[in-house]
Amino acid sequence: MDSLNPSKYLLSAQIQGHQDILNRLCLDLKTKRLPSCLAFSGPAGIGKKLVAKALAQVANCEKPQDRGMACGNCGSCYRAFKNQSESVFELTPQGQSIRIDDARKAAEFFNLQNISPARFLIIDDADLLNVQAANSLLKTLEEPPSNSYIILVTSSLWKLLPTIKSRSVPIIFRPLNLSELKLLSPQAPLWALHSSYGQVGRIENLILWDKQGLRDKATIMLSLLESRSSVSLPSKDSKTFKENFFSSLSHKETSLNLLKCLQSLIRDLFLWRTTQSTDGLLNIDRLPWIQSFNLSFQGSVDDLATELQILEKKLYAHVEGSLAFESFILSITNKNPKKESGSK
């Protein structure tokens, strides 16, 4: 450990946008008013779990600093920084739910002999606790041992089981603003920062989808709807086009990601059509395309939005991607028959 850089292992230094929440919780901890069960709620990928871990680091620091902050250099801070703290148990869902066996293991963590100043059970995606798992934790939630804290992390507070929710104190986190996102992800292009909705955890995925050509595919798909489009709807005759275009859509995940690209482009079209301003546009790098599509697509954005909802339902209902997207294009085209070039 580097004594010249005393804050080297400080988790709080990685936090953007939620320092005020951490400060408040640290103060509560110091004055022994910290509730034993907290529910950290807010959009996914904004740093809620990091705040929970930073709080645990503060609580167990061997040389706490004046303002109740961690030193970032002691053995305990180092282990907390490296996710090796014996004072923290992290419960994460395996698949679509948190099951009773895992919840029991988490409860047992509090039964171990306590050697640290404070212990933290962090339950990630706590809304995925199934009823049996939640029930097995109720006693722990109600009467945790002294200096033991449970932090439920969720992006859907309303989905928490009532028995769990009623036993926790909610802490609401906000999405990150543009300057906070820039600090956390300095290499990311502006469109990805805007499109992340303040969730730094989304940026990497957005860039990946773009590299996979999904935004390009979404613009091509929408261009098929242009009233005077030179591109025509894939037909039985244009087998190659169809095969190329729809080939990757048999994977549900790819289809859903393409859907998200379509949604964000159509949202931008609506904004541009109603305000003629770049304020709030997500795909800011595609402004020329948005402007051009706005002029050439004569149909209503409401129709697009309605058909998008139908498309989304179909994809979640496991309808094959290429069929669902083709049906989306056909439905819009039927509502907006193409005009012959040169005619009225």
Ligand SMILES: [Zn+2]
């Ligand atoms: Zn320390």
